[in-house]
Amino acid sequence: MISLFPEPRASPAVSVSRVANATLPAGTPRERVRDYVSFSALSLYQRCSLRYFFRYVAQLPEESTSASLVFGKAVHRAIGHHFEELLAGNAPPELDTLLAEFNAGWDEAPADQITFPKTDTRDSLARLADRILTAFRDSDVSQPRGHILGIEEELRGPIIDGAPDLLARLDLLTKSEDTLSVTDFKTSKSAWSSDQATDSAEQLLLYAELVRQSFPDMPIRLEFIVFTKAKKVAIGRYTVPLNAARVTRTKRIAQRVWRAISAGHFVPSPTPMNCQGCPYRAACRQWSG
Numbered sequence: 001m002i003s004l005f006p007e008p009r010a011s012p013a014v015s016v017s018r019v020a021n022a023t024l025p026a027g028t029p030r031e032r033v034r035d036y037v038s039f040s041a042l043s044l045y046q047r048c049s050l051r052y053f054f055r056y057v058a059q060l061p062e063e064s065t066s067a068s069l070v071f072g073k074a075v076h077r078a079i080g081h082h083f084e085e086l087l088a089g090n091a092p093p094e095l096d097t098l099l100a101e102f103n104a105g106w107d108e109a110p111a112d113q114i115t116f117p118k119t120d121t122r123d124s125l126a127r128l129a130d131r132i133l134t135a136f137r138d139s140d141v142s143q144p145r146g147h148i149l150g151i152e153e154e155l156r157g158p159i160i161d162g163a164p165d166l167l168a169r170l171d172l173l174t175k176s177e178d179t180l181s182v183t184d185f186k187t188s189k190s191a192w193s194s195d196q197a198t199d200s201a202e203q204l205l206l207y208a209e210l211v212r213q214s215f216p217d218m219p220i221r222l223e224f225i226v227f228t229k230a231k232k233v234a235i236g237r238y239t240v241p242l243n244a245a246r247v248t249r250t251k252r253i254a255q256r257v258w259r260a261i262s263a264g265h266f267v268p269s270p271t272p273m274n275c276q277g278c279p280y281r282a283a284c285r286q287w288s289g
Contacts, residue, residue, distance in 0.1 A: 146176025
């Protein structure tokens with residue numbers, strides 16, 4: 001794996017005093033303020049700012065972890081191992097090896113904290129992982145064109161005005177002829193529509209801005225690979241167009257989200273989708289504003 005940023009990057013000064021001084025539940029340790037922000041953190045704030053507060057400001061331990069999240073991370077680990085072997089010049093790993101990586105990833109989560117929906121069990125998800133990884137190995141997705149430059153490659157840099165560095169982790173970065181490709185892998189209950197891919201584009205658009213800082217003169221291609229979690233696994237490929245106006249809009253939204261975080265605006269967003277499986281439900285009920 002290459003390091004795209006061989007020299008440390010300094011972060012701009014960030015005003016976070018109002019975040020650090022926000023009201024905390026009794027007995028909660030104060031935040032060790034991070035000098036970066038991730039897309040997942042910004043996205044979490046947009047979904048539920050109080051959940052962001054519990055995780056990143058109060059730094060409360062999660063009360064539970066959804067099986068879906070554990071599953072997705074374990075699948076990512078297995079796929080990442082596949083590409084690491086290719087990068088090292090080795091033959092593609094066998095299915096049993098990928099399943100062992102999946103199981104190792106699953107076992108990293110405390111078993112007593114994993115919550116399952118009614119339709120899933122550990123065994124049923126293990127069988128699903130078998131189907132997904134089999135479909136992956138049999139598809140051309142497992143043999144990317146060009147050269148692999150990075151797997152789970154971390155990039156960071158100042159691309160959002162007034163905010164700390166954006167930290168990104170690229171699932172796969174490849175170079176084919178004169179084009180760089182940034183690929184992000186997802187698992188989903190159902191196949192994506194083109195609208196879903198468009199609505200999810202902000203993540204890859206911001207990642208492209210970071211890649212451009214290291215490779216300013218190279219065209220960049222963005223793609224989601226989506227594995228459908230079903231009896232018959234489907235693999236969808238969705239290219240994200242690099243639209244300058246959309247990039248500008250995405251950066252402005254991120255800037256406004258960070259301003260709200262810095263101002264200490266944290267409130268609950270109770271919806272069935274947000275609250276079901278939330279790892280801070282008890283803390284939320286005790287929060288008095």
